[in-house]
Amino acid sequence: MSEILLAAQNVTKKFPGVLANDDVSIRLRPGRILALLGENGAGKSTLVNVLFGMYRPDSGQVVIKDETVDLHGPDDAISRGIGMVHQHFQLVPPMRVVENIVLGDEPTKRGLVDLDEARNRVVELSERYGLEIDPDALVEDLPVGMQQRVEILKALYRNADVLIMDEPTGVLTPQEADHLLGVLRELTETGLGIVFITHKLREVLAIADDIVVLRNGQVVGETTPSQTSEGGLAEMMVGRSVVLQVEKSAADPGDVVLKVSELEVNDDRGQVALDGLNFEVRAGEILGVAGVEGNGQRELVEAITGLRHPAFGVMEIDGEELTSSSPRQITKKGVAHIPEDREKHGVVAVYSVAENSILNRYHRKPFSIRGILRRHVIRGHAQDVVDEFDVRTPNVLVPASSLSGGNKQKLIVGREFSDEIKLLIAAQPTRGIDIGAIEFIHRRILEQRDKGTAVLLVSAELDEILGLSDRIAVLYDGKIMDVIDAHDADREKIGLLMAGITD
Amino acid sequence: MSRSILRTIAVPLVAVVLGLLIGAVLILSQNASPSTAYTALVVGGLGDADAVLRTLQKATPLIFGGLAVAFAFKAGMFNIGGQGQLLIGAVFAAGVGFGIDGLPMVVHLPLALLAGAIAGAIWGGLAGTLKATTGAHEVIVTIMLNFVAGNLTDWLSANPWKDNSGNNIVARTPLVEDSATIPTLGAVPVGFLLAVAAAATCWMVLERTTYGFEVRSVGHNRNAAQYSGIKVGWIMSSTMAVAGMLAALGGAVESLGVDGRFEAGVNVGLGFEGITIALLARANPLGVIPAALLVGLMEAGASRMQFKAGVAPELIDVIQALILFFVAAPIIIKWLLRMRHDTSEQLQLGAGWGKS
Numbered sequence: 001m002s003e004i005l006l007a008a009q010n011v012t013k014k015f016p017g018v019l020a021n022d023d024v025s026i027r028l029r030p031g032r033i034l035a036l037l038g039e040n041g042a043g044k045s046t047l048v049n050v051l052f053g054m055y056r057p058d059s060g061q062v063v064i065k066d067e068t069v070d071l072h073g074p075d076d077a078i079s080r081g082i083g084m085v086h087q088h089f090q091l092v093p094p095m096r097v098v099e100n101i102v103l104g105d106e107p108t109k110r111g112l113v114d115l116d117e118a119r120n121r122v123v124e125l126s127e128r129y130g131l132e133i134d135p136d137a138l139v140e141d142l143p144v145g146m147q148q149r150v151e152i153l154k155a156l157y158r159n160a161d162v163l164i165m166d167e168p169t170g171v172l173t174p175q176e177a178d179h180l181l182g183v184l185r186e187l188t189e190t191g192l193g194i195v196f197i198t199h200k201l202r203e204v205l206a207i208a209d210d211i212v213v214l215r216n217g218q219v220v221g222e223t224t225p226s227q228t229s230e231g232g233l234a235e236m237m238v239g240r241s242v243v244l245q246v247e248k249s250a251a252d253p254g255d256v257v258l259k260v261s262e263l264e265v266n267d268d269r270g271q272v273a274l275d276g277l278n279f280e281v282r283a284g285e286i287l288g289v290a291g292v293e294g295n296g297q298r299e300l301v302e303a304i305t306g307l308r309h310p311a312f313g314v315m316e317i318d319g320e321e322l323t324s325s326s327p328r329q330i331t332k333k334g335v336a337h338i339p340e341d342r343e344k345h346g347v348v349a350v351y352s353v354a355e356n357s358i359l360n361r362y363h364r365k366p367f368s369i370r371g372i373l374r375r376h377v378i379r380g381h382a383q384d385v386v387d388e389f390d391v392r393t394p395n396v397l398v399p400a401s402s403l404s405g406g407n408k409q410k411l412i413v414g415r416e417f418s419d420e421i422k423l424l425i426a427a428q429p430t431r432g433i434d435i436g437a438i439e440f441i442h443r444r445i446l447e448q449r450d451k452g453t454a455v456l457l458v459s460a461e462l463d464e465i466l467g468l469s470d471r472i473a474v475l476y477d478g479k480i481m482d483v484i485d486a487h488d489a490d491r492e493k494i495g496l497l498m499a500g501i502t503d
Numbered sequence: 504m505s506r507s508i509l510r511t512i513a514v515p516l517v518a519v520v521l522g523l524l525i526g527a528v529l530i531l532s533q534n535a536s537p538s539t540a541y542t543a544l545v546v547g548g549l550g551d552a553d554a555v556l557r558t559l560q561k562a563t564p565l566i567f568g569g570l571a572v573a574f575a576f577k578a579g580m581f582n583i584g585g586q587g588q589l590l591i592g593a594v595f596a597a598g599v600g601f602g603i604d605g606l607p608m609v610v611h612l613p614l615a616l617l618a619g620a621i622a623g624a625i626w627g628g629l630a631g632t633l634k635a636t637t638g639a640h641e642v643i644v645t646i647m648l649n650f651v652a653g654n655l656t657d658w659l660s661a662n663p664w665k666d667n668s669g670n671n672i673v674a675r676t677p678l679v680e681d682s683a684t685i686p687t688l689g690a691v692p693v694g695f696l697l698a699v700a701a702a703a704t705c706w707m708v709l710e711r712t713t714y715g716f717e718v719r720s721v722g723h724n725r726n727a728a729q730y731s732g733i734k735v736g737w738i739m740s741s742t743m744a745v746a747g748m749l750a751a752l753g754g755a756v757e758s759l760g761v762d763g764r765f766e767a768g769v770n771v772g773l774g775f776e777g778i779t780i781a782l783l784a785r786a787n788p789l790g791v792i793p794a795a796l797l798v799g800l801m802e803a804g805a806s807r808m809q810f811k812a813g814v815a816p817e818l819i820d821v822i823q824a825l826i827l828f829f830v831a832a833p834i835i836i837k838w839l840l841r842m843r844h845d846t847s848e849q850l851q852l853g854a855g856w857g858k859s
Contacts, residue, residue: 305730327729327732344724344727345730347724347727348727349724351720351723355716359720360730362716363732368712368713371714372712373711373715
């Protein structure tokens with residue numbers, strides 16, 4: 001057996017204006033799990049893409065099974081036994097499991113696809129690795145955890161010795177994630193090596209044999225779970241000590257601000273996404289909405305903020321019915337909205353920081369008077385937002401597209417918090433941003449709560465929900481399974497509810 | 504600042520140079536002299552007062568047509584309906600121009616222009632409203648409305664509004680009254696001044712008003728526009744109406760200032776040149792003016808070029824097509840100039856296709 005399954009040796013990769021990988025070396029041995037840790041933009045994706053043959057390094061080598069190789073593309077990497085499971089699955093939903101697994105490498109008999117042999121191999125593989133699956137099920141009928149299993153089988157079918165897993169637990173419930181970690185551990189017992197990319201520190205400590213931390217394209221630390229802690233890893237990633245858990249005082253809830261009754265909302269395909277929701281959010285409290293993504297969270301946020309019209313039910317803000325009102329009418333009532341997809345809804349990429357700072361306020365005084373924009377006022381306002389919310393930008397006239405994700409998010413938060421607000425709808429407020437910015441935004445959300453704002457926090461990150469919420473509603477399949485007080489909540493309990501299990 | 508302006512105009516500028524260079528090769532291949540031909544072209548377009556007047560007259564509907572495409576483009580829509588909008592504007596302006604008499608010029612001329620503008624706004628707004636309410640793609644609708652407009656104006660000028668003077672058999676309206684005729688100040692037609700004012704107004708509206716902010720927001724990111732409370736459907740309808748009005752004004756100025764009447768077949772194809780102009784101007788309303796002047800000059804000087812250098816005037820169309828090709832494929836020019844891929848505003852012509 002090879003000494004080294006997969007290695008990067010002094011890999012350097014430049015993009016215009018960015019040194020994405022700077023002399024990076026990692027090595028993966030058979031039967032081990034290597035966790036690759038780093039913030040967005042630290043160079044993890046670039047490194048993985050180099051190892052998978054998507055990019056060619058400017059200098060340095062890729063080693064596969066003790067042999068220096070020159071990869072010409074992903075096909076090359078796959079034929080040498082590298083398998084990759086992407087964060088967003090690369091499956092064809094209306095096709096069957098076995099068809100998805102052989103796709104791109106179909107066995108043929110006299111020019112026709114021969115699925116029988118493939119089916120036998122799939123069954124054999126799934127039995128050997130404990131990855132039970134029905135080879136003839138349609139992928140679109142499978143839950144997310146099963147779809148991920150198809151992706152893993154796809155790699156194993158191609159005789160992978162190395163699995164690269166990119167953020168594999170992002171779409172799973174805590175229990176599903178634990179199960180996956182168990183499966184991965186079993187896989188390594190046959191000598192397989194795994195590169196595991198994640199930003200969840202707890203998982204790294206739970207599963208990894210070796211940990212490599214990247215920052216600004218460089219390896220800044222190599223360690224093992226026994227030598228470090230969550231705090232230690234976070235410090236390595238960020239380069240300074242960070243607060244992972246923002247301190248918070250007890251809530252002092254006031255009057256009901258948001259009241260939702262029997263809310264029914266359809267998704268884009270006209271299917272029922274929310275099925276009779278009832279809940280309230282009071283002034284000065286944070287109601288967290290937990291749940292695996294795709295269980296109605298997006299539709300909930302869109303219905304409350306006026307972007308989607310409910311099919312049935314009533315939504316009241318401060319006692320006034322606002323069901324099916326326009327986004328502008330709702331904003332006018334003192335509702336701020338941090339949208340889940342900042343690129344899609346939150347900013348206009350080609351607009352300057354200044355223009356983005358008034359995106360939903362341009363029509364009001366003092367930003368415009370009688371239809372004419374007042375550029376000096378707008379720039380002054382943008383400068384205030386930038387200063388107060390620590391948005392790192394050379395000036396307020398650069399396009400928002402030049403800002404990092406965290407700074408874009410701080411700009412959005414700053415914009416939304418620049419008025420007196422009664423209700424804050426925060427959807428995935430810290431998705432894909434660096435730890436420093438997460439801490440900053442968490443503090444600001446708590447500050448709003450303490451000022452008496454009612455906060456609806458929707459997040460797929462259970463840690464975020466647990467850390468900020470005063471009460472937690474768990475959404476599963478368009479219904480609220482239960483609302484629990486944050487004091488009584490733990491990962492286990494919420495995880496079961498997220499999977500739709502009540503006892 | 505000057506650097507960023509330079510970057511902005513680099514592509515169209517180099518496109519023009521490349522177009523002229525390849526044009527020169529074509530002239531050589533006809534055993535003619537490029538320098539003689541291009542000199543004749545410039546003299547024909549700028550040599551004397553008459554030449555300047557010709558250039559400015561040619562440029563005027565091009566400015567309006569270019570604005571009609573550029574303005575709609577700012578809201579993310581591709582207005583292919585300039586031709587139809589122009590015809591509608593031309594025929595209704597002429598209708599008011601010959602149909603009413605006894606009004607003083609200060610009333611009659613603005614009234615005739617307004618008639619054309621309103622008709623064009625309705626014509627363009629129709630496409631925008633259909634898109635906003637039913638999702639019908641504006642490219643398809645405006646193309647079809649071009650045919651409707653062509654036939655409608657043919658019919659109007661051949662039947663109810665036909666010029667029955669003498670033994671006229673042509674489909675055309677009577678000449679417009681003097682009080683509805685656009686005058687000329689020296690070598691400068693007043694219609695051209697109107698076009699320049701329209702370009703400046705478009706720029707002001709887009710860059711300095713809340714309405715312009717809404718239009719640009721819809722064009723750049725429809726979802727974010729919706730998030731920020733903008734009525735996206737209204738913006739689609741209204742920008743297409745403005746676009747239709749602009750193209751129609753181009754037609755009205757042709758009727759009232761150049762031809763003196765509406766005649767079927769005279770303005771064929773003129774409305775489509777707006778697309779070339781808007782592309783060359785990279786959808787910038789102010790850029791439309793030099794782009795239209797350049798093309799206007801080439802068209803004004805073409806016959807002199809043919810006369811002096813023996814080069815077929817169709818060469819002008821070839822050069823225009825080449826310029827358009829290079830503008831539409833800026834990658835070639837960026838490669839030539841070794842320009843970095845910039846993140847600034849990109850002009851993409853596919854915008855709108857497939858994502859109604």
